[in-house]
Amino acid sequence: MGRLRTYFLTGVVVAAPIGITIWLTWWFVSLFDTWIKPFVPAKYNPDTYLPVPIPGFGLVVALIVITLIGALAANLFGRTIISYWEHFLNRMPVVRNVYKALKQIFQTALSQSQSSFRQVGVIQYPRKGLYALVFISRDAHGEIVDRSADGELVSVFLPTTPNPTSGFLLFVPKRDIAVLDMSVEDAAKLIISAGLVLPDEHAGDAPAPEQVPALTEEQVRRLTEDGSSKDAAE
Structure with a gap:
Protein backbone atom coordinates (compact mmCIF):
# COMPACT_ATOMS: atom_id res chain seq x y z
CA MET A 1 0.00 0.00 0.00
CA GLY A 2 2.86 2.37 0.75
CA ARG A 3 4.37 1.75 -2.67
CA LEU A 4 1.01 2.25 -4.40
CA ARG A 5 0.55 5.52 -2.52
CA THR A 6 3.98 6.67 -3.69
CA TYR A 7 3.14 5.74 -7.28
CA PHE A 8 -0.16 7.63 -7.07
CA LEU A 9 1.43 10.82 -5.68
CA THR A 10 4.16 10.65 -8.30
CA GLY A 11 1.52 10.31 -11.01
CA VAL A 12 -0.33 13.35 -9.64
CA VAL A 13 2.87 15.43 -9.66
CA VAL A 14 3.57 14.44 -13.27
CA ALA A 15 0.03 14.48 -14.71
CA ALA A 16 -1.50 17.49 -12.93
CA PRO A 17 0.78 20.20 -14.41
CA ILE A 18 0.50 18.68 -17.88
CA GLY A 19 -3.28 18.36 -17.68
CA ILE A 20 -3.82 21.87 -16.30
CA THR A 21 -1.50 23.38 -18.92
CA ILE A 22 -3.35 21.61 -21.75
CA TRP A 23 -6.73 22.66 -20.30
CA LEU A 24 -5.72 26.32 -19.93
CA THR A 25 -4.28 26.38 -23.46
CA TRP A 26 -7.44 24.82 -24.91
CA TRP A 27 -9.64 27.25 -22.96
CA PHE A 28 -7.63 30.24 -24.19
CA VAL A 29 -7.78 29.12 -27.82
CA SER A 30 -11.49 28.23 -27.61
CA LEU A 31 -12.25 31.63 -26.06
CA PHE A 32 -10.85 33.48 -29.07
CA ASP A 33 -12.58 31.08 -31.45
CA THR A 34 -15.91 31.80 -29.76
CA TRP A 35 -15.40 35.56 -29.97
CA ILE A 36 -13.81 35.96 -33.39
CA LYS A 37 -15.24 33.23 -35.64
CA PRO A 38 -18.81 34.66 -35.76
CA PHE A 39 -17.38 37.86 -37.33
CA VAL A 40 -15.37 36.03 -40.01
CA PRO A 41 -17.21 35.80 -43.38
CA ALA A 42 -18.23 32.26 -44.26
CA LYS A 43 -16.07 32.15 -47.40
CA TYR A 44 -12.94 32.88 -45.33
CA ASN A 45 -13.83 30.55 -42.50
CA PRO A 46 -12.23 27.10 -42.93
CA ASP A 47 -14.99 25.53 -40.84
CA THR A 48 -17.28 26.09 -43.82
CA TYR A 49 -15.28 23.75 -46.04
CA LEU A 50 -13.91 21.22 -43.57
CA PRO A 51 -15.92 18.53 -41.74
CA VAL A 52 -14.34 19.42 -38.38
CA PRO A 53 -13.72 22.85 -36.82
CA ILE A 54 -10.15 24.16 -36.83
CA PRO A 55 -9.10 25.18 -33.31
CA GLY A 56 -7.01 28.32 -33.08
CA PHE A 57 -8.31 30.01 -36.24
CA GLY A 58 -9.96 32.74 -34.18
CA LEU A 59 -6.71 33.35 -32.27
CA VAL A 60 -4.75 33.68 -35.52
CA VAL A 61 -7.30 36.16 -36.89
CA ALA A 62 -7.15 38.16 -33.64
CA LEU A 63 -3.34 38.36 -33.80
CA ILE A 64 -3.47 39.55 -37.42
CA VAL A 65 -6.12 42.19 -36.64
CA ILE A 66 -4.22 43.48 -33.59
CA THR A 67 -1.02 43.71 -35.64
CA LEU A 68 -2.83 45.66 -38.37
CA ILE A 69 -4.28 48.03 -35.78
CA GLY A 70 -0.79 48.61 -34.37
CA ALA A 71 0.56 49.32 -37.86
CA LEU A 72 -2.30 51.72 -38.50
CA ALA A 73 -1.73 53.54 -35.20
CA ALA A 74 1.96 54.02 -36.04
CA ASN A 75 1.26 56.48 -38.89
CA LEU A 76 -0.29 59.93 -39.01
CA PHE A 77 -3.65 58.77 -40.36
CA GLY A 78 -4.07 56.19 -37.63
CA ARG A 79 -3.06 58.59 -34.88
CA THR A 80 -5.61 61.10 -36.16
CA ILE A 81 -8.38 58.51 -36.01
CA ILE A 82 -7.34 57.47 -32.50
CA SER A 83 -7.30 61.09 -31.31
CA TYR A 84 -10.87 61.59 -32.54
CA TRP A 85 -11.90 58.33 -30.88
CA GLU A 86 -10.33 59.37 -27.56
CA HIS A 87 -11.94 62.81 -27.83
CA PHE A 88 -15.30 61.08 -28.25
CA LEU A 89 -14.70 58.84 -25.22
CA ASN A 90 -13.59 61.76 -23.05
CA ARG A 91 -17.08 63.23 -23.40
CA MET A 92 -18.64 60.15 -21.75
CA PRO A 93 -18.58 60.47 -17.93
CA VAL A 94 -18.09 56.83 -16.85
CA VAL A 95 -16.53 55.31 -19.94
CA ARG A 96 -13.67 57.82 -20.05
CA ASN A 97 -12.45 56.82 -16.59
CA VAL A 98 -12.51 53.12 -17.47
CA TYR A 99 -10.73 53.75 -20.78
CA LYS A 100 -7.99 55.90 -19.24
CA ALA A 101 -7.37 53.41 -16.46
CA LEU A 102 -7.14 50.45 -18.85
CA LYS A 103 -4.93 52.36 -21.27
CA GLN A 104 -2.51 53.36 -18.51
CA ILE A 105 -2.34 49.80 -17.19
CA PHE A 106 -1.54 48.33 -20.61
CA GLN A 107 0.98 51.05 -21.43
CA THR A 108 2.79 50.46 -18.16
CA ALA A 109 2.71 46.67 -18.43
CA LEU A 110 3.84 46.49 -22.07
CA SER A 111 6.28 49.39 -22.17
CA GLN A 112 9.84 48.17 -22.68
CA SER A 113 11.29 51.30 -21.10
CA GLN A 114 9.78 50.56 -17.68
CA SER A 115 11.77 48.65 -15.08
CA SER A 116 8.74 47.56 -13.08
CA PHE A 117 8.73 44.12 -11.52
CA ARG A 118 12.35 43.36 -12.34
CA GLU A 201 19.90 27.85 -6.70
CA HIS A 202 18.65 26.28 -3.45
CA ALA A 203 16.32 23.61 -4.83
CA GLY A 204 19.05 21.01 -4.95
CA ASP A 205 20.30 21.62 -1.46
CA ALA A 206 19.95 18.63 0.83
CA PRO A 207 21.13 17.86 4.33
CA ALA A 208 24.68 16.61 4.38
CA PRO A 209 24.92 12.85 4.91
CA GLU A 210 25.89 11.73 8.35
CA GLN A 211 29.54 10.91 8.71
CA VAL A 212 30.24 7.30 9.59
CA PRO A 213 32.47 7.28 12.67
CA ALA A 214 35.85 5.65 12.21
CA LEU A 215 36.47 2.32 13.93
CA THR A 216 38.59 2.43 17.04
CA GLU A 217 41.65 0.24 17.48
CA GLU A 218 39.72 -1.92 19.97
CA GLN A 219 36.93 -2.55 17.41
CA VAL A 220 39.50 -3.44 14.73
CA ARG A 221 41.20 -5.91 17.13
CA ARG A 222 37.86 -7.59 17.96
CA LEU A 223 36.94 -7.93 14.28
CA THR A 224 40.31 -9.46 13.56
CA GLU A 225 39.97 -11.92 16.46
CA ASP A 226 36.50 -12.94 15.20
CA GLY A 227 38.06 -14.13 11.98
CA SER A 228 37.37 -11.07 9.84
CA SER A 229 40.21 -9.94 7.66
CA LYS A 230 42.17 -6.90 8.62
CA ASP A 231 41.45 -5.34 5.19
CA ALA A 232 37.69 -5.72 5.73
CA ALA A 233 37.97 -4.13 9.15
CA GLU A 234 39.87 -1.20 7.67
Missing part, protein backbone atom coordinates in the same frame (compact mmCIF):
# COMPACT_ATOMS: atom_id res chain seq x y z
CA GLN A 119 13.50 43.10 -8.74
CA VAL A 120 12.32 41.21 -5.70
CA GLY A 121 12.66 42.50 -2.16
CA VAL A 122 11.80 41.66 1.42
CA ILE A 123 10.00 43.95 3.84
CA GLN A 124 8.75 43.49 7.38
CA TYR A 125 5.01 42.96 7.03
CA PRO A 126 2.44 42.94 8.63
CA ARG A 127 4.60 43.73 11.67
CA LYS A 128 8.23 43.79 12.67
CA GLY A 129 9.75 40.35 12.87
CA LEU A 130 7.64 38.95 10.01
CA TYR A 131 8.98 39.16 6.46
CA ALA A 132 7.15 39.18 3.13
CA LEU A 133 8.27 39.06 -0.50
CA VAL A 134 7.44 42.09 -2.64
CA PHE A 135 7.89 43.00 -6.28
CA ILE A 136 9.67 46.34 -6.56
CA SER A 137 7.97 48.66 -9.04
CA ARG A 138 9.58 52.13 -9.10
CA ASP A 139 10.48 55.15 -7.00
CA ALA A 140 7.49 57.13 -5.78
CA HIS A 141 7.10 60.78 -6.82
CA GLY A 142 4.79 63.69 -6.33
CA GLU A 143 2.40 64.31 -3.49
CA ILE A 144 2.93 60.87 -1.95
CA VAL A 145 6.57 61.68 -1.24
CA ASP A 146 5.95 65.33 -0.36
CA ARG A 147 3.47 64.44 2.38
CA SER A 148 5.54 61.57 3.76
CA ALA A 149 7.91 62.00 6.70
CA ASP A 150 10.02 58.99 5.72
CA GLY A 151 11.85 60.62 2.83
CA GLU A 152 12.49 58.52 -0.27
CA LEU A 153 9.71 56.01 -0.95
CA VAL A 154 9.47 53.04 -3.29
CA SER A 155 6.23 51.59 -4.64
CA VAL A 156 6.08 47.83 -4.21
CA PHE A 157 3.48 45.18 -4.94
CA LEU A 158 2.82 42.71 -2.13
CA PRO A 159 1.31 39.55 -3.73
CA THR A 160 -0.92 37.08 -1.95
CA THR A 161 -0.59 33.30 -1.79
CA PRO A 162 -1.38 31.26 -3.86
CA ASN A 163 -2.62 33.88 -6.35
CA PRO A 164 0.19 36.40 -7.00
CA THR A 165 -2.00 38.47 -9.34
CA SER A 166 -3.87 39.89 -6.33
CA GLY A 167 -2.26 41.80 -3.51
CA PHE A 168 -1.57 45.26 -2.12
CA LEU A 169 0.18 48.37 -3.38
CA LEU A 170 2.50 49.69 -0.68
CA PHE A 171 4.79 52.72 -0.51
CA VAL A 172 7.77 51.71 1.59
CA PRO A 173 10.84 53.72 2.63
CA LYS A 174 13.80 52.59 0.55
CA ARG A 175 15.86 51.91 3.66
CA ASP A 176 13.29 49.32 4.81
CA ILE A 177 13.57 47.19 1.65
CA ALA A 178 16.15 44.43 1.32
CA VAL A 179 16.68 43.77 -2.39
CA LEU A 180 17.23 40.09 -3.22
CA ASP A 181 19.16 38.41 -6.03
CA MET A 182 16.11 36.19 -6.60
CA SER A 183 14.41 36.55 -9.99
CA VAL A 184 10.77 37.54 -10.34
CA GLU A 185 9.97 34.10 -11.78
CA ASP A 186 11.50 32.30 -8.78
CA ALA A 187 9.65 34.58 -6.38
CA ALA A 188 6.37 33.86 -8.17
CA LYS A 189 7.01 30.11 -7.88
CA LEU A 190 7.73 30.51 -4.18
CA ILE A 191 4.51 32.45 -3.63
CA ILE A 192 2.28 30.17 -5.70
CA SER A 193 3.59 27.03 -3.97
CA ALA A 194 3.24 28.59 -0.50
CA GLY A 195 6.97 28.19 0.11
CA LEU A 196 7.23 24.57 -1.08
CA VAL A 197 9.14 25.32 -4.30
CA LEU A 198 12.44 26.98 -3.50
CA PRO A 199 14.48 29.02 -6.00
CA ASP A 200 16.62 27.02 -8.39
